Amino acid sequence: MTAFILVSGVFTGPHVWDETAARLASAGAEVHAVSLTGLGGARPSAGTDIDLETHIADVLAVIDSVGQEAGQEIVLVGHDYGIHPVVGAADRRAGSVARIVYLDSGLPQDGVPALAAVADRRTREDALRAAEGGTHGAALPPPDRDAWQLWGSTADVPGTALDRLTALASPHPLGTLLQPLRLTGAAAEVPMAGVLCTGNGASIAMVQARVDLGEPSLRALTGPRVTFFELPTGHWPMLSSPTALAVTLLKAAAGEGQRLTPVDATKPPSHLLPFLLDVPELPRERTDDIDLYLPPGTDGPRPAVVFVHGGPVPAEARPTPRDWPVLTGYARYAADHGVVGVTLDHRLHAVTDYERSASDVADAVERVRADPRVDPDRVALWFLSGSGPLTADWMAKPPSWLRCLAAVYPIMAPLPNWGRLGRRFHPSDAVAHAGSLPLVLVRAGLETADIAVTVEEFLTAAYRCGADIEVVDVPNGHHAFETIDRTDESRDAVHRAMGTVLRHLTT
Known part of the structure; x- marks a missing residue:
């Protein structure tokens, strides 16, 4: 049996996965939506500073609890910021994880904080100013209903779902964005799948083009254990296209998907x-x-x-x-x-x-x-x-x-x-x-x-x-x-x- 461990992104909690999780469960999969400390109602202990290692520990706890059951194939799914604690946890439990799914997310690198993946410059500057203030428990405030677009396209998200996303959003702990991710390289050996949301400006063709341009961090994506999928929707497919996302995750878990073409020195890109x-x-x-x-x-x-x-x-x-x-x-x-x-x-x-x-x-x-x-x-x-x-x-x-x-x-x-x-x-x-x-x-x-x-x-x-x-x-x-x-x-x-x-x- 496949056990999906779903990790959501900034400001959000397990609730964003409700519809997708239900569809995965109806297909016979086991599903665990992770509550990251400080998000989605998961509160820290008094006086606790929340950083990326805190969230990695949250994911590790779920991996370890699921791993106690024999025959389980664990698939980690990280959306948006969630890919950082996912990769960090996979690096520590590489032997327990069958596959990592990067859901419309970046590609975390060793020594690089999650804040570097935030495209919006003003948000990055605000976060750094808040960090310089040294406020205990500092956090980024969640966006207003009309400002979610700054964190990714809300194309196809129903109005009621956007209302709920806003109502349940939590301030995001700054320490999780500022602490550099530390990797040993073990996670690189875990098979992976990328799910790109074309309505958010991502596509397989664009990734292939960057590979062809010689971007070093993307060379590994042409390996035989890496596949890709596209979803014709915005950055929140679990809200806009939960059925299509569930189908895609099942295919990804099975090793299906499109592969990139390695750079061929004998054939120009x-x-x-x-x-x-x-x-x-x-x-x-x-x-x-x-x-x-x-x-x-x-x-x-x-x-x-x-x-x-x-x-x-x-x-x-x-x-x-x-x-x-x-x-x-x-x-x-x-x-x-x-x-x-x-x-x-x-x-x-x-x-x-x-x-x-x-x-x-x-x-x-x-x-x-x-x-x-x-x-x-x-x-x-x-x-x-x-x-x-x-x-x-x-x-x-x-x-x-x-x-x-x-x-x-x-x-x-x-x-x-x-x-x-x-x-x-x-x-x-x-x-x-x-x-x-x-x-x-x-x-x-x-x-x-x-x-x-x-x-x-x-x-x-x-x-x-x-x-x-x-x-x-x-x-x-x-x-x-x-x-x-x-x-x-x-x-x-x-x-x-x-x-x-x-x-x-x-x-």
Whole structure:
């Protein structure tokens, strides 16, 4: 028999599992929803400081009680913050645990506190300030009903369930978020399954892409004992889709699921596939983090197009984005048509890096404009994918020298699992101030649903304020169509988008 041990996330208790637990039990499984000390009504002893080790001990107590029964296969399920005490307990009882299920959660690392996994920067700062105050028993207050979105998408959660979630929420002990997790490595030997909620901005394709980029912490996810599932709902599937979640957990316990593809040194990942157009192999000039592709026979200052890569991209990724075929392809295309093509590396390594990344891009643009071979009054910016939020700065206060702004399969608003991204990086707000700045948006028809929503919201705002925007559609194109969809439709979209940008630069 399978015994599921369910551990919930921040502010919550065993009650969130009620419907899922009932469905698992009706399928013949044994189910234990853990009461973590200080959450969901589980009170600590007087004077007790609650930290991560306290919650690990809570999970260990349940593992040990279940493990006394012969023939039980223990499956630990950690949702959100709950994955930290789950992994900590599995590390200490690796021989007793058959599988760990990461339910729309991060991937805890040795020596890293759970607070590092909180996407919302303001929440992290509030927690650190409270900790510095040294208050005994300090805790994060639970969110109001309308603020749960900061902790993950509430898509598909019924109103009554959201009301109950709010009513039963507990302040979350700060010590559990601030104490680093200590692992021996034993938990890494336990089979695992990841359940990703696509309505919260996660998908198997995104994990595969980060593996392909060479992120070291994700390499183990391509192993034979790791499987993945997707649920088309928000961050709280136990409330929004309890039946589907129960079915998925049963499949995960049985070792089913999709496996990731290991990096194959003999086969390039999708982001390193060739650019879809044949462009001349023009020489580049590299200075620090900027590459210039100069038009043949340059005889005076020329307009420039600065291509801004997406992300987040792991800091360890090699080659770095400015050497990816899609960026070099676009830059050579521009140079072949008489303007300076520019690629650069900026430090968008995590969703918390947008301010730093924006500074990098602004600095690079000024250095490009200062180059005597560039006409400083005729520059276009071309943003791709996750650099979409960076467009807001340039639309909010368009400089006179910015002749056109293009965004290709962009993410135009924070995804649900990004937390609270400052209003500075919301293009739908900024576009109202774009004035006569020409905009080009290339829209992939087969875009992932969560990204497509951000594009449509932006276009609605752009049309409402009368922005000068041209939309280039690629109906059968995917995200990153320039390397994975080598079709006439894709080629035509590149020609159209680039043609518009070049026209604004040269007229």
